[in-house]
Amino acid sequence: MFGISFSELLLVGLVALLVLGPERLPGAARTAGLWIGRLKRSFNAIKQEVEREIGADEIRRQLHNEHILSLEQEARKILSPVQEPAKPAEPVAEQSIAPPPVAQVPPVVEPAPAPAAHSPTEPAPAPVAAPAPHDPTLPPRAP
Secondary structure, eight states, X not given: OXXXXXXHHHHHHHHHHHHHHHHHHHHHHHHHHHHHHHHHHHHHHHHHHXXXXXXXXXXXHHHHHHHHHHHHHHHHHHHSOOOOOOOOOOOOOOOSSOOOXXXXXXXXXXXXXXXXXXXXXXXXXXOOOOOOTTOTTSOOOOO
């Protein structure tokens, strides 16, 4: 426990015998044994209580995690759309002619306007991006 060898214990016993005498040595040894036993029991009780508390915290943590997982599963059930059964895919005849490649034109980005002064309570307006000149979703321009 403390790295005390038998010879050191023998030396302590001889010194105690010389200091206390043969009449008082058995009573002192009994008292020392009682105190050591009380200290051991106290340390063991504290150790068990700490382990019990750590175990209780772990159980609380597990219960909390299980509760969060169940809430997530309920949220997924509510938020996920009802899935319809998949329809079998129809066979498509292979085309021997490849479609023409589509040329990609980089979008033109106009410089952002200078920020307008706004009050500190209002959020700054978000910049609006200009549409690309060759956007197929826009109606054709007049010549």
